[in-house]
Amino acid sequence: MTSATVTAAARFGRAASRVPDVVFRSGSGVLAWVAVGILGLLAALLVANSGQALAKFGISFLTGTTWDPIAGIYGALPFIIGTIASSFIAIVLATPIGLLTAIFLAELAPRRVAIPLTFTIELLAAIPSVVFGLWGVFVLGPFLSRTVEAWVVDTLGWIPIFAGPPFGVGLFTAGVILTLMILPTIVAISRDMITAVPDSQREAMLALGATRWEMITNAVLPYARSGIIGAVILGLGRALGETMAVTMxxxxxxxxxxSIFDSSQTIASQIATTFNEASIGLQTSALISLGLVLLVITMTLNVIARLLVWRVAGPQGTS
Amino acid sequence: METAVRRPDEAIEAPPERATPLAPPDRRPAASPLDIVSGEIVVEDLNVYYGEFRAVRDVSLTIPPRAVTAIIGPSGCGKSTFLRTLNRMHELTPGARVEGVVTLDGIDIYRPDVDPVQLRRVVGMVFQRPNPFPTMSIYDNVTAGLRLTGRHKRSELDEVVERSLRRSALWDEVKDKLRQPGTSLSGGQQQRLCIARALSVDPEVILMDEPASALDPSATLRVEELIAELRRQYTIVIVTHNMQQASRVSDRTAFFTMGEERAGYLVEADDTVRIFTNPAEQLTEDYISGRFG
Amino acid sequence: MTGAVIAQPSMAARLTGARVGRRRTVVDRSMRTIAMGAAFLCALPLAAVLFFVAANGLSALSLDLITKPPRALGIGGGAANAVVGTLQMVPLAALIAVPVGVLGAVYIAEFANSRSARVIRFCADVLVGMPSILIGVFVFTFLVLPFKQFNGFAGSVALAVIMIPVVMRTTEESLHLVPNSLREASLALGVPAWRTVLSVVLRTGLPGILTGSMLAIARAMGETAPLLFTALGSRVVNVGDFGRPMDSLPLFIYVNARQPVDALNQQAWGAAFLLLLIVLIINVAVRARSWGRRIG
Known part of the structure; x- marks a missing residue:
């Protein structure tokens, strides 16, 4: 995989020396660096525009529990907790389902089953977020409140975090919607990671008298471990930043x-619902500071995840 | 369904020269004279297919217990495929199937009530390239097979690790670093670790698929010495493309070649000395002396 | 040693599994079944979304939905403002993103040394994972805030930012599949490097580039968050004035889904059906091609 990169560099290394070549080469170079520039500029502008609020509140911006535009007090903790809680629900649900699915697709399913299933899951990723949101509000939410949520409240309601009433709108529904939205990511990347495990590892375990399943858990999954963790982190990153469906x-x-059935708000949904009405100045700055917090969290996770995935599959691997 | 647990119908008399009555303490006890020397494989009219393609044609071969049988032949002659049918590892390839009979101590290993998972504990395998589990320590690599069956008792595992590593002549080199990853060893050591791993589940038969082809000469020598050490306690079947190696390590040699429609078949099998000095078939003679075409 | 038979079970017992409990076989079977169940569970939501969007959306679908703007006051009318907005902002975004993405990929794949290629590729990957709402905030700060005016151009730029890394990465992958012998053959004929890239490399990689661009377009069509603070949305049909707010199908769905009025919710379903239809058709068409290649 790395060799492709190396030869790529040398492909036109010496051949591209005439004037039109140099022009073409530097022109495309500038455009390539646009991607880097966007990232840098995005970070710089977010930092610059959040200065006012961060200077005023300092660390209490992260720890404050009151968000009151009228009083001019901005504490982001409720949104940080809402973001983490909804994503946590999604990861708890999506990791086992996604990993089992990836195992089925890569190790167990015959091709004629694996191919259409993979296709279906890829299409799930193509559904626009706002359509998920619409379906979530009018179909999934009411369905969950009648079934899962009502049942949990009845049986476990005495535990505070499972207390009702179940409205069908709130953290739990958001978590379920996020689960559906990050499943394709977790499935696709985990499957690639599992496929990248050399057959010699499978044979070694089977030759010791392992069953198929023992081979998977004892040889395949440990080998692909870091890549699978990377896949889950990428899914987590998507969940943390997902806006429209959650907002709805x-x-x-x-x-x-x-309680997990309470109404809540995430960083992204708070920005989405209040940014346009915000008065330019402190309130906008506070919202952009929220964005900066989200940027730091998702960027960190993304970098970690990419490095883990690259370690297994090489930099040309899954994008 | 014949579910009754029974001794093999045709008990094989132990050849007297094989039944070593006394074994060194780190060795597995050789069969006692009253016991049956187990590990004899009899193959009758074996055909292996990949879908429509016949890879191996009409092989009949008896592999004697507690001896080394080498399988030689040009590449593509089906020798690895044949080897894999002896512990049903070929079943991993989609579309692969066999016709014919393979018995181990009189039991047909393709009988419906034979579980391939169990079979592979009796017929172990060592592969072309060393394939230790990279996330496991040396200790865990050796015990991986035992832990599958839920044997976790520390003292028992310790004992198996030492015994298996001694048998694979690796103990002295690794006894102080059992907790280090198996992949930290040199290639030759890794291959002996894989042999120790195969020995740990107490098989009767060990299949070796070109076990030294990825090793340097000195590591190859260690593996060959190891095979010589193990030959009295296990039935060993080794596929090799190296004729010198076959002549050094084996008691019997089977020569395969590719026939019509690229199907591999057995030309002849005999004592190794005879195959390399006075083979019955012209094809063998040609191959041994390097003639082709 | 005294001639006692060693307590080794017979070969038949060892091979038929009489010695082990059935537990391992049961675990193996049941876990494999559970894995299969999980996989089919994953396919269920797609079916559920498709079913409900079709069931609710088909009845709301009419010619009015596409041709009429919403009434200025009250309820009624259609989503023409949104259709027209999407049809302007997405093509402009593609016009910006496809050349940047494709030529950027050409640079990474054909010219760059491996270190800068790695840096660019890494940034593109991070950008793909960037929450799209942040891209909206980012574009707001330099294309809306200074002019104190929400505008369709800012919306297009925000969509372009989302598309660029997608186009770049898929194009790069398809360029790596172009055999080196083609480049060498062209160079050996004395064709300069830049023309070799345009006429040989890009032409050979064209199917992959089209695939990537179409998928990026499909994704941009469904994006809402980056448009909230850039294009804003508009209840009037805005043709051609990129300096003023514009609407889009996702914005229309979002706004109407949040109204406590049944008729407006119905319009949201209708628009969702339209959007999903377009997005899925693009996806199926493009992916079916590459799937076909993978199978055949």
Whole structure:
């Protein structure tokens, strides 16, 4: 994989020396660096525009529990908690389902089953977020409130975090929607990671008298471990930053949730619902600071995940 | 369904010269004179197909217990495929199937009630390239097979690790670093680790698929010495493309070649000395002396 | 040693599994079944979304939905403002993103040394994983805030930012598949490097580039978050004035889904059906081609 990169560099290394070549080469070079420039500029502009709020509140911006534009007090903790809680629900649900699916597709399913299933899951990733949101509000939310949520509240409601009432709008519904949205990511990348495990590892385990499943858990998964962790982190990154579907089903209440069925608000949904009405100045700056927090979290996760995935599959691997 | 647990119908008399009554303490006890020397494989009219393609044609061969049988022949003659049918590893290839009979101590290994998972514990395998599990320590690599069956008792595992590593002549080199990853060893050591791993589950038969082809000469020598050490306790079948190696390590040699429609078949099998000095078939003679075409 | 038979079970017992409990076989079978169940569970949501969007959207679908703008006051009309907005902003975004992405990929694949290629590729990957709402905020700060005016151009730029890394990475992958012998043959004929790239490398990699661009377009069509603070949305049909707010299908769905009015919710379903239809057709068409190649 790396060799492709090396030869790529040398492909036109010496041949491209005449004037039109140099022009073409530097022109395309500038455009390539646009990607880097966008990333740098994005970070710089977010930092610059969040200065006002961060200077005023300092660390209490992250720890404050009150978000009150009228009083001019901005504490982001409710949104940070809402973001983490909804993504946590999604990861808890999506990791086992996604990993089992990847195992089925890569190790167990015959081709004529694996191919259409993979295709279906790829299409799931193509559904626009806002369509998920619409379906979430009118179909999934009411369905969950009648079934899963009602049942959990009835049986486990005495535990505070499972307390009702189940509205069908709130953290839990958001978590389920996020699960559906990150499943394709986790499935696709985990499957690639599992496929990258050399057959010699499978044979070694089978020759010791392992069953298929023992071969998978004892040889294949440990070998692909870091790549699978990378896949889950990439899914987590998507969940943390996902905006529209969450905004439509989470209930938009800027307070720290007490139960998984409470209405809540994430960083992204808070920006989406209030940015346009915000008065330019401190309030906009506070919202952009929220964006900066989200940027730091998702960028860190993304970098870690990419490095883990590259370690297994090489830099040409899954994008 | 014949589910009754029974001794093999045709008990094989132990050849007297094989039944070593006394074994060194780190060795596995050789069969006692009253016991049956187990590990004899009899192959009758074996054909192997990949879909429509016949890879191996009409092989009949008896592999004697507690001896080394080498399988030689030009590449593509089906020798690895044949080897894999002896512990049903070929079943991993989609579309692969066999016709014919393979018995191990009189039991047909393709009988419906034979579980390939169990079979592979009796018929172990060592592969072309060393393939230790990279996320496991040396210790865990050796015990991987035992832990599958839920044997976790520390003292028992310790004992198996030492015994297996001693048998594979690796103990002295690794006894102080059992917790290090198996991949930290040199290529030759890794291959002996893989042999130790295969020995740990107490097989009767060990299949070796060109076990030294990825090793340098000195590591190859160690593996060959190891095979010589193991020959009295296990039935060993080794595929090799190296004729000198076959003549050094084996008691019997089977020569395969490719026939019509690229199907491999057995030309002849005999004592190794005879194959390399006075083969019955012209094809063998040609191959041994390097003639082709 | 005294002639006692060693307590080794017979070969038949060892081979038929009489010695082990059935537990391992049961675990093996049941886990494989569970894995299969999980896989089919993953396919279920697609079916559910498709079913409900079709069931609710088909009845709302009419010629009015595409041709009429919403009534200025009250309820009624259609989504022409959104259709027209999407049909302007997405092509402009593609016009910006496809050349940048394709030529950028040409640079990474054909000219760059391996270190800068790695840096660019890495940034593109991070950009793909960037929450799209942040891209909206980012574009807001330099294309909306200074002019104190939401505008369709800012919307197009935001969509372009989302598309560029997607186009770049898929194009690069398809360029790596172009055999080196083609480049050498062209250079050996005395064709300069830049023309070799344009007429040989890009032409050979064209199917892959088209695939990547179409997928990026499909993705941009469905994006809402980056448009909230850039194009804003508009209840009037805006043709050609990129300096003013514009609407799009996703924005239309979002706004109408949040109204406590049944008729407006119905319009949202209708628009969602339209959007999903276009997005899925593009995806199926493009992916079916590459799937076909993989199978055949």
């Amino acid at each position: 089903v989470i209930g938009n209440r800027p307070q720290i949730p007490q």
